[in-house]
Amino acid sequence: MKRRSLIQAAGGLAAYCAVAQLRAQPSAISKIIVPFAPGAGSDAMARFFGSELSKSMGRQFVIDNRTGAGGAVGADLVAKSAPDGQTLLFIASPFTTVAASGGTPKYDPTQFAPVAIMGAGPLLFASHPSLPGNNLREAVDHIKTNPGKYNYGSAGNGSINHLVVELLKQRTNTAIVHIPYRGIAFATTDLLAGQLQFMTGSVPALMPYIKDGKIKALALTSKDRAPSVPGVPGMEELGFKDFDVNNYWGLMAPPGTPAAITSELNAAINKLIAQPAVAARLRQDATEPTSLEGAAITAYVAADYQRWKHLITSTNMKLS
Template sequence: MPLDSKAVLRRRQALVLSVASTASLWMPAALAQGASTPSAAYPERPVRIVVPFAPGAGTDAMARLVAQKLGEVMNAAFVVDNRAGASGAIGTQYVAQAPADGYTLLLAASPFTTVAASVPGAHYDPLRQFTPVGMIATGPLVWAANTALPASSMQELIALARRQPGLLNYGSAGAGGVNHLVLELLKARTGTFITHIPYRGVAPATMDMIGGQIQLVTGTIPALLPFIKNGSVKPLAVTSAKRSSALPDVPSMSEAGLPGIDVVNYFALMAPAGTPAAIVNSLNAAINRVVALPEVLARFKADAVEAAPGSPALLGHFIEADYRAWRNVVKTQNLKIE
């Protein structure tokens, strides 16, 4: 992986963790020059939060929590609209083309940048077609292995992959998603070859790993924690630069001998490009209030994510860094995803 992309990845978590102290960052020029000033009564009608995945997924659950709490904070109706398909591209395209009036928002997660970076057919630009509103939360993935795999650490895994290139099989939630690209990042960083097998979600990949058909997956901590606790799989490391409080005994990537790798799954609200600054600011202030609520923080802890309050500008910096870092991985690995 090129040095500049490594540096971008190192900066991403630092950006997120510093949001509380930088909430007053300047607004980007395009946002600061937003269109007309909205009515002081905004929102005057229900606001749709589009989830580009099916009901029941982690992104959907986050959207419903945020919609409920934003409604309470802003004394308005926020409704979730699931528009699934094409690894999130369908719902994302829908929001990109919606009126920039604050009444259609996107609950963005990691596929927002990974799919745009790796799938030419995604047909949306995360940097040009969207206005950042606010980050909600972030959390790492966890590397997990079949219990029979003769490796109990990332360094042992890398050594095994080097001795037997192509023999190990890794299951992802689908080509172009963060679960796929985190493998490609590891391969680029270590010069190893591990076979990628895309599934329709992490759950079936995990079942095949437990059954021995494949040896490795990464997934969110809530998705894999039950299997880690009952001994069905063994955790090797979390994908972030620091440990997770949900898995305090599992090393970070840096502790696992891979400094500079820092991958987090994120949840954020985005609006169509051109949404007036006053609306964005109003929504951002409400999001920052929501993620500080005790009941929301308790839910985040249960879901192994951390609140990430901050300004629209800070979210914009994060999205750009994430997108460009994954573009570098795609280029380095010469990935061709249709």
């Protein structure tokens, strides 16, 4: 028992020293690895929080875009980084969907040290005007009577845009052809041109085209309506029971990062989220602010990861 107490005390001292070292270096630079391309929605949100953290914590947070393999390259880099709080990973739904799909490089999202989940919100089911139906129920009913006739696009195999439609197909026994792209922007271009008839995307990315009448909003991927887009129905009111999918924004640290470091970052981020201007920025992207801590973050990520793993294995989904 004495030996165990000494080990625990040593671990606590090391964590305290790591935090103290960061505080003593106001000019220290911390990297936020963003596993998506510059200009993407995740990149914009990461830059916003990086800037806000730099101001509130008195040290610089810089964005480092490391793209590849649907986000797995950036996740792998952070997984192998020193657990000192100097390298963080900005996460969104691909953090769990790509891991569940068994992409390369492989990583386990539940092994990262949890820092924060800043917000979560639905994606949007949308269609080209040529697809009959003014909501998702009507569109699905039409697609079911024309199996294999229509196509949907995604950001690639294992992306959230891919798996959420596959979940819909499983729940409704609907046949629609998947066309994977190298990014959701390319799929959106083909949806606008009518080469695709159906897809999911983020609310802020698709709403301008919906307002212009170029595509139709069919439903949100969440159970209920969202305050930021009250005119678009949620899944339950259209008769799709137990269907609730949300994108999320968060930060993770390398495995083994001391809790003293992650807790300090978590407190700083949750303090930011409580500010009206920051909450308003999240809601611009149809995202509701979320303040989770420690084990609750790990549980959130684990549940999302297991949901997609179950879908992939239960449908024997081909991802290559």
